[in-house]
Amino acid sequence: MTTSPLMATPFPSALDRQARHVLDLGRRANTPPFEAGTPEQARRAYVDGLPDLQGGREPVGSVTERTIAGPGGPLTLRIYRGQGAPDADAPALLYLHGGGWVIGNLESHDEICRWFASIAACVVVSPDYRLAPEHKFPAAVEDCRAVLSFMQDHAADLGINPKRIAVAGDSAGGNLATVLSLIAREDKHPLTAQLLLYPNTDAAQTADSYRRFADGFGLTATTMAWFRDHYVRDAADVGDWRVSPLKAESLVGVAPGFIAIAGHDILADEGEAYARRLQGAGVPVVLRRWPGQIHGFVSMGRHGPASRQAVEAAVAAWQGFDRAFAKDQAD
Numbered sequence: 001m002t003t004s005p006l007m008a009t010p011f012p013s014a015l016d017r018q019a020r021h022v023l024d025l026g027r028r029a030n031t032p033p034f035e036a037g038t039p040e041q042a043r044r045a046y047v048d049g050l051p052d053l054q055g056g057r058e059p060v061g062s063v064t065e066r067t068i069a070g071p072g073g074p075l076t077l078r079i080y081r082g083q084g085a086p087d088a089d090a091p092a093l094l095y096l097h098g099g100g101w102v103i104g105n106l107e108s109h110d111e112i113c114r115w116f117a118s119i120a121a122c123v124v125v126s127p128d129y130r131l132a133p134e135h136k137f138p139a140a141v142e143d144c145r146a147v148l149s150f151m152q153d154h155a156a157d158l159g160i161n162p163k164r165i166a167v168a169g170d171s172a173g174g175n176l177a178t179v180l181s182l183i184a185r186e187d188k189h190p191l192t193a194q195l196l197l198y199p200n201t202d203a204a205q206t207a208d209s210y211r212r213f214a215d216g217f218g219l220t221a222t223t224m225a226w227f228r229d230h231y232v233r234d235a236a237d238v239g240d241w242r243v244s245p246l247k248a249e250s251l252v253g254v255a256p257g258f259i260a261i262a263g264h265d266i267l268a269d270e271g272e273a274y275a276r277r278l279q280g281a282g283v284p285v286v287l288r289r290w291p292g293q294i295h296g297f298v299s300m301g302r303h304g305p306a307s308r309q310a311v312e313a314a315v316a317a318w319q320g321f322d323r324a325f326a327k328d329q330a331d
Contacts, residue, residue, distance in 0.1 A: 015264060016292035018304030023218060023294065025052060035226035039102050039133060046103045055301035058114040061085060065106075068150050071142040072130055077150075078106045079158070080124040082117030091122040091322075092160035093195075094148055094180075098171030098296070100227030101132045101140055109170070111301055115311040116168065120318065123160050125151055129176075133230040140231075141242055144176050145183060152189060166193035166255070166318055170298055171219075171267070172227070174199025178245040178274065181254045191255035193321045195314040197298050198262050199271055201246040203228050203238045207269035217264045219295040224266060246274055251281035256324075258317035260298070260310050263291035284324065286317040 015023070031049070034042035061081040067074045081090070093116055097109040106128050117124045129143035148167070155162040167184075169177035174196040181194040205224060214221040232238060241248035257278045261271045278285040290297065290306055301307035 013263060013291040015294070016290075016304070016306065018300065018306055019264065019292060019294045019297065021303050022053065022297075022300050023216075026218065033220065034100075034103070034223050039131075039230060043103045043105075043131075046099065047105070047108065050108060050299075053300045053302055054111045055307075057111060058118050059083065060114050060117045068147070070130075070146050072135060072139055075143055075146065076106070076128040077147065078110075078113070078126045078128075080113050080117035080126070081159070082119075082121045082123070084121035085117070085123055086159070088156075088159050089161040089164075090159055091120065091164040091192075092151060092155075092158070092166070093117075093120065093122055093124045094144070094151060094165065094167045094177075095124050095126045096129070096144055096167070096169035096173035096176045096180075097126065098169065098173040098197075098299075099131075100224070101137075101172045101175075101231040102227050103131070104173075109173075109299070112170070112298060112311060115308055116315065119312055120315045123158060125158075136233050137231050137237055137240075137243055140176055141179055141183075144180050148180060148184060148191075152187065162189045164192055164322070165189065166195060167191055168195035168197070168314065169199070170197035171296065172200055172231075173197075175201065175243075175245065179242050181257075182241065182245060182248055182251070184255075185253045190253075192325065193258065193318045194255045195258045195318060196271070196274075197260045197310065197314070198265055198267050198295055199259065199274065200224075200267055201244065201274040202270045203232065203244045205266075207266075207273070209269040210266045213264050213266045213268070217266070217294050219266060221266055246270060246277065251277050251283060254278070254281070254283055256284035256317075256321040258286045258314050259288070260314065261287065261289045262293040262295050262297055263289060264293065265295040267295060284321060286313075286320070288313050288317075
């Protein structure tokens with residue numbers, strides 16, 4: 001299942017008005033790039049900039065937090081129950097926030113989690129996984145695996161159906177979601193979908209989109225290299241499929257995928273390449289392109305409708321995968 005041909009495209013279209021406006025805001029603010037300071041300074045700058053990008057918080061049925069035992073210590077989860085989500089056996093989504101494995105937290109992606117919970121009438125679980133460079137690869141992967149196992153093992157307590165768990169994430173969170181989809185292939189209840197918003201799939205950072213959009217479109221090639229170098233332990237990690245899922249030997253058996261591509265994004269080509277790998281492995285995939293958008297546009301809801309529309313498209317794909325699976329089971 002695809003919505004457009006899975007072929008590489010140079011995205012020749014002009015920037016959308018929303019993207020131009022956000023880039024203009026960034027130029028006027030003239031804040032230094034993340035790599036000019038420390039990771040902690042980058043985290044503060046990122047959080048400080050969120051009010052200029054994100055809109056109001058959509059109401060949901062409930063928002064709670066709980067702490068579980070993680071591989072590296074206590075792990076905080078934020079749990080959203082969408083309006084209309086059933087009290088028991090609800091579909092569930094594990095959402096992994098972006099931020100280059102270095103920045104981002106539960107607050108930075110609260111808006112997106114609320115949209116998913118509301119639109120899908122589901123339960124969204126978002127973990128505050130460990131960040132680099134204090135906790136390098138594979139700490140984040142281990143935390144995300146632990147949260148998925150917790151959701152599977154405590155489904156009744158959470159009011160979710162262990163057979164209806166999907167995973168989602170944006171950027172580095174999309175990277176973690178793809179990796180988790182690969183790891184979870186042999187689980188008793190495999191994931192039902194992987195919903196990826198402009199995912200990072202190849203830490204080599206050699207795709208042509210790194211050249212086309214190296215500077216001037218928000219996330220720069222220099223910043224992305226800074227993120228990666230904080231995350232990996234050494235050069236050998238770059239080729240590990242748990243860092244670069246595009247390098248996995250096989251994608252056969254992974255969860256059906258939805259991939260949102262921003263046209264003016266250094267990660268565009270590797271997202272497209274991952275969609276082609278999924279298709280080649282016989283995995284259902286829905287590829288949606290926003291040609292005039294920039295990296296991170298789903299977190300820019302204050303400035304245009306495309307942000308929420310991308311989440312709506314992801315939910316529609318997820319529900320389509322569920323319907324196709326139910327039909328196959330019935331047949």
